[in-house]
Amino acid sequence: MVLKFLLLPLAVLLLALSLLTAVRVPVAVNWRLAVLAGEYGYLLAVLPLGLAASIWWSRQSAAWPWALAGWLVCAVAIGLLLKPVVEAALLGQALPARLKTAFGPARIEQPVFSLDRLFFRRPPVASVTTHEYAPALQLDLRRPAAGAGPAPVVIVIHGGGWDGGDRNEVAGFNDWLVTQGWAVAAIDYRLAPGHPWPAQREDVQAAIAWLKDNGDELGLDTNRLVLFGRSAGGQIAAAVGYGTRDPAIRGVIAFYAPFDMEFAWSVSREDDALNSLNLMRQFLGGPPDDPRREVYRSASAQELVQAGRTPPTLLLHGSLDTLVWRRHSERLAARLAEAAVPHAFVELPWAVHAFEYNPHGPGGQLTTFACSWFLARLRGD
Structure with missing residues (x-):
């Protein structure tokens, strides 16, 4: 029985x-x-x-x-x-060769994937200082230990469907980024529906301007910036990184993000897990008809790629993601290839949304290795 x-x-x-x-x-x-x-x-x-x-x-x-x-x-x-x-x-056996082909050689101390690391603890917690970079908007700044000179900066843009989330998202990953020799500025931004696009672009640009104005005092190299985001934050990071044309933006990292908003509208349903059509109405003001065509275009990294001007890009996506279809990253990677923009698209066949939340799990290990390689190349290591 x-x-x-x-x-x-x-x-x-x-x-x-x-x-x-x-x-x-x-x-x-x-x-x-x-x-x-x-x-x-x-x-x-x-x-x-x-x-x-x-x-x-x-x-x-x-x-x-x-x-x-x-x-x-x-x-x-x-x-x-x-x-x-x-x-x-x-997948890890082939990953170094793929990253070398995409971005060039890099010296990486950590293994691509290790069974031992499946059980290791998180990296040391970095000290954090909080600053107001615009009225009612704050950023948390983490910096490497003093002595290595001004640190380049990763600007972290949180996810949350454009109407939620905050700068504390996956703080342990930000601590890990500091161990790679980068300062990390995790920012808040105004949320939909009260603040539709392009408010988020304006906020990221305001954060960049604040960092540049205060970089010398804070020990930052603001001529070397990387925009990084997950999901909705990845959409913002790529749209700003491609559309701003700021030479200080040296790279973009985006995890499981939508990059073509008109395509996103076409494949969304009211009954999906996120009610994506409602999120997009809040974020972009409605469907992609004529009054909003330019709004959709300016929010779509896919439409902003330009040969010789778009920064190198690292994309990661899970094959089984039902919140943001992997085709978004696949299509952007194809567009970047057409424009000869250095890029890599790492697709994890077992993974869904938020696959890197366990930094020592299968997705977390490959994610940190790929990011470590990408950031080392941008640092010149």
């Missing part, structure tokens, strides 16, 4: 969770479960393993078919939960 009505159903539940590493998350399923399965699955694999042991101890001669079914389900769940680790290791 215990086997049939308790252990076997638990095994099926674990199998359902593990399937999120192989199939796109249905709208009705919280995408965070897919992050849990994909980026922490190597830890969760002990659950079906323990369950398989429990099935062994609870088996009875008359219940062998149920026991065999339970073991099979547990075995498949274990395999799927470990699949991202295997795929990350395989």
Whole structure:
């Protein structure tokens, strides 16, 4: 009875969770479960393993078919939960060559992917100072240890669907960026619907201007800036980085972001996980008809690429992302290739939105390696 009505159903539940590493998350399923399965699955694999042991101890001669079914389900769940680790290791074998081809050689101390690092702790927490860069808008500044000269700056633009989020998003990743020799300015910006585009562009430009005005005092090299964002923040980072034409912006990093807003409108639905059409109405004022055509264009990095003027770009996206389709990054990468802009598009086959939230997981390790390479090249290391 215990086997049939308790252990076997638990095994099926674990199998359902593990399937999120192989199939796109249905709208009705919280995408965070897919992050849990994909980026922490190597830890969760002990659950079906323990369950398989429990099935062994609870088996009875008359219940062998149920026991065999339970073991099979547990075995498949274990395999799927470990699949991202295997795929990350395989992808990592080719990643250095891809990054070298895209950006040139770099000296990177960390391995591309390591089983040991799956269990290491986060990097030391960097000290933070908070500054007001515009009325009612703040940035958190992290700096490397003194003594290495003025530090180039990564400006971090948070995600949140343009109507939420704040500068504290994934603070541990900002601490890691400091270990790479970069100062980090994580900024707030005005949110929709009260402040539609281009308010966000204006805020990023105001943050850049503030950093330049105060860079000498703060020990910053504001002639070397990188704009970095996730999701909605990646859209803002790319649109500003490509559209501002500021030579100080040396690069753009964007994770799982939309880059062609008219295309985004065309593939969005009212019943998707984010109610994307509503988010875009709030952010851009409505559909992409004639009164808003220029607004859509100015928010679309895809439309702003220019040969010889667009900064080098690093794109990362999960193949199973249902919040922002991977085709956004794929299409921008193709456009950058047409314009001969140095770029790399790293697609993670098991991953969904927010794959780097576990910095030591499969997605986190490949993300930090790719970013480390990109930033080292921009530093001239």
